[in-house]
Amino acid sequence: MSGRLARLLVRGLPLAWLVLFFLVPFAVTLKISFSSPATAQPPYLPVIDWQGGLEGWREFLEALDFQNYRMIAEDALYRDAALSSLGYAALATAILALTGTPTAYAMARASKRWQPILVALVIVPFWTSFLIRVYAWIAILKPEGLLNGALMKLGLIASPLPILDSPTGVLIGLTYAYLPFMVLPLYAVMSRLDPALLEAAADLGAGRARAFFTVTLPLALPGVAAGALLCFIPMVGEFIIPDLLGGSDTLMLGRVLWSEFFSNRDWPLASAVAVLLLILIVGPVVLFREAELRREEAAEGRGR
Amino acid sequence: MTPFARTALGLALAFLYAPILVLIVYSFNDSKLVTVWGGFSTRWYAILFADGPLIAAALVSLKVALLSAGIAGVLGTLAALALDRHGRFRGRGAYTGLLYAPMVMPEVITGLSLLLLFVGIGLDRGIGTIVIAHATFATGFVAVVVGARLKGLDRSLEEAAADLGASPARVFFGITLPLIAPSVAAGFLLAFTLSLDDLVIASFVSGPGATTLPMRLYSQVRLGVNPEINAASTLMIATVGLVVLAASWLTARRGA
Structure with missing residues (x-):
C-alpha cells in the first residue's frame, strides 16, 4: 500500500505542479484573450463572478468576444510581426544547420581525449547569461x-555598416545565442555513428566529401531535426535579441507581446498575441513528434 | 582531424567566445567608451561595488535562484524517477511532453500566462511568484540531467538490497539517492544558473520591490553600453565558470 502511495507521489507531485503552473495558465490566457481591456484591477473585463452561479457564468460568456483576434487579423502590424518572426527563425535555423553541422562533425572526428573538452567549450557559453552575451x-x-x-x-569599407539595429544584427544574435542548441544534438548523433560505415565508404572509393554527404549527413538528419526544433521554437518568440540588436524597426511577435503588455497595458491583446504565437509553434512540434514516432517504430521493428 | 574540420571548429569556438572576451577585456578599460582603449583600470569594479540597487538586485536573484532550484531539484528528480522506473504507464507520452514543453516554450508566453494566473487567483506578486515561475521552467532541465544518470545506473545494487530485505524506501534512500546525488546536484546547479539568467519571465511575474539582477541590468543596457555592466558581466561569467567547473567535477567523479 505504501509502495503505491510512494509511486503516486513520485509521479503526481511534478504532474500537479506542471498542470497548475503550466497548463492552467494557458487556459487563463486563452480566456483573457477573449476579454476586453479595462481601466480596472485586474485590467480586463469580464471577470468571472463566482457568486453569480449559472446566471453569472452566462453573463461572463456573453461578454467574451473575438475583438482581439479581429484586431490581429485586420491590423497589418500583427500579420507582419508573425511573418517576420517565422522568417527570422527559419533563416536563422538554416544558418545554424549550415554552421552547426561542420562544427559537430569536427567535434565527433576529434580524438576521444578532446571530445569531452570540446563539448564543455560549447556548453559553457550557454551557462553564461543570455542577456549579457547579447x-x-x-x-x-x-x-x-x-x-x-x-x-x-x-x-574593406569606407564608412561604417549599419549592422546594429538591422535584420543582420538580429540574425547574428540568433545564430550566436542558439549555436550550442544546434551543435549538441548534432554531435550526440554524429559521435554515435559507426566508424566502420565511413571506412566501408572509403574502401568503396568514396572521397571524404562524398562519404560525408552520402553516409554521415543522412544518418545525422535526426540530429539536425532535433536541433532545428530546439532552436526554431524559442526563436519565433524571442524578445531580448530583437530588442537589443534589432532597433525599433524589427518586428517580432515576442516584442509585440512585450510592448502590448508593458507599454500599452492591453493584457487581453497581449494574450491574443500569445495564443497566435503558440499556434505558430505548435505546427512544427507536431510534425517533428510524428517523424520521431515513425522513426522509433521503424527502429524497434528492425532492432527486436 | 582534417584541416577543414579544424577550421570549422576554430571558427565556431572563436564566434562563441569572442563577444565574451571583448566584454571581459573592456571591463578593465579606463575609458568610458567601449571602443577606445584608455589603459588598464579597475575603476568600474569600484563603481559596481558601490552601486546599492545593483547589489540589492543581485541578492534578490540569489534568493530566487536558491529557492527555485531547490523546488526544481526535487520535482525534476521525482519526474525523472517516474519516467525511468514506472515503466510504460498510461499517459507517459503526455507526461513527458508536459515535462519538456516548458524548456522550449517562448519565455514571453510562459511569463504572461503565469502572470495572468497569479492575478486571477489573487496571489501577491514578488519574490514568491518569481520562484514559482522559475521552478516551473527549470524542472524539465533537472529531469533531463537526472534521467541521463538513472538510465546508466547499474540496478544490481538496488536488487541486492531488496533481496536482503530492505524496504523500497530504504533502497531508495540508502542506494539509489546516493548513486544519483551528483546528477541531482548538477541539475540543481543548472536550475540555479537558469534562474539567475532569466529576464523575460521574471519581468512579467515580479512585483514592486522584487527586481532581479537581469531586470536591473536590462534597464541599464537599454540606455546603452556602459563599462559598469561589463564589470558586472565579468563577475557573473567568473561565478558561472566556477559553478560549471564544480558541476563537471561532480559529474565526472561519478561518471554521470
Whole structure:
C-alpha cells in the first residue's frame, strides 16, 4: 500500500505542479484573450463572478468576444510581426544547420581525449547569461564598434555598416545565442555513428566529401531535426535579441507581446498575441513528434 | 582531424567566445567608451561595488535562484524517477511532453500566462511568484540531467538490497539517492544558473520591490553600453565558470 502511495507521489507531485503552473495558465490566457481591456484591477473585463452561479457564468460568456483576434487579423502590424518572426527563425535555423553541422562533425572526428573538452567549450557559453552575451554584441556591431573599426582599418569599407539595429544584427544574435542548441544534438548523433560505415565508404572509393554527404549527413538528419526544433521554437518568440540588436524597426511577435503588455497595458491583446504565437509553434512540434514516432517504430521493428 | 574540420571548429569556438572576451577585456578599460582603449583600470569594479540597487538586485536573484532550484531539484528528480522506473504507464507520452514543453516554450508566453494566473487567483506578486515561475521552467532541465544518470545506473545494487530485505524506501534512500546525488546536484546547479539568467519571465511575474539582477541590468543596457555592466558581466561569467567547473567535477567523479 505504501509502495503505491510512494509511486503516486513520485509521479503526481511534478504532474500537479506542471498542470497548475503550466497548463492552467494557458487556459487563463486563452480566456483573457477573449476579454476586453479595462481601466480596472485586474485590467480586463469580464471577470468571472463566482457568486453569480449559472446566471453569472452566462453573463461572463456573453461578454467574451473575438475583438482581439479581429484586431490581429485586420491590423497589418500583427500579420507582419508573425511573418517576420517565422522568417527570422527559419533563416536563422538554416544558418545554424549550415554552421552547426561542420562544427559537430569536427567535434565527433576529434580524438576521444578532446571530445569531452570540446563539448564543455560549447556548453559553457550557454551557462553564461543570455542577456549579457547579447549585450556584448552591441559593442561589436555598433557603427563605431569593433567590427566596423576593424573592417575600416583593413580598408574593406569606407564608412561604417549599419549592422546594429538591422535584420543582420538580429540574425547574428540568433545564430550566436542558439549555436550550442544546434551543435549538441548534432554531435550526440554524429559521435554515435559507426566508424566502420565511413571506412566501408572509403574502401568503396568514396572521397571524404562524398562519404560525408552520402553516409554521415543522412544518418545525422535526426540530429539536425532535433536541433532545428530546439532552436526554431524559442526563436519565433524571442524578445531580448530583437530588442537589443534589432532597433525599433524589427518586428517580432515576442516584442509585440512585450510592448502590448508593458507599454500599452492591453493584457487581453497581449494574450491574443500569445495564443497566435503558440499556434505558430505548435505546427512544427507536431510534425517533428510524428517523424520521431515513425522513426522509433521503424527502429524497434528492425532492432527486436 | 582534417584541416577543414579544424577550421570549422576554430571558427565556431572563436564566434562563441569572442563577444565574451571583448566584454571581459573592456571591463578593465579606463575609458568610458567601449571602443577606445584608455589603459588598464579597475575603476568600474569600484563603481559596481558601490552601486546599492545593483547589489540589492543581485541578492534578490540569489534568493530566487536558491529557492527555485531547490523546488526544481526535487520535482525534476521525482519526474525523472517516474519516467525511468514506472515503466510504460498510461499517459507517459503526455507526461513527458508536459515535462519538456516548458524548456522550449517562448519565455514571453510562459511569463504572461503565469502572470495572468497569479492575478486571477489573487496571489501577491514578488519574490514568491518569481520562484514559482522559475521552478516551473527549470524542472524539465533537472529531469533531463537526472534521467541521463538513472538510465546508466547499474540496478544490481538496488536488487541486492531488496533481496536482503530492505524496504523500497530504504533502497531508495540508502542506494539509489546516493548513486544519483551528483546528477541531482548538477541539475540543481543548472536550475540555479537558469534562474539567475532569466529576464523575460521574471519581468512579467515580479512585483514592486522584487527586481532581479537581469531586470536591473536590462534597464541599464537599454540606455546603452556602459563599462559598469561589463564589470558586472565579468563577475557573473567568473561565478558561472566556477559553478560549471564544480558541476563537471561532480559529474565526472561519478561518471554521470
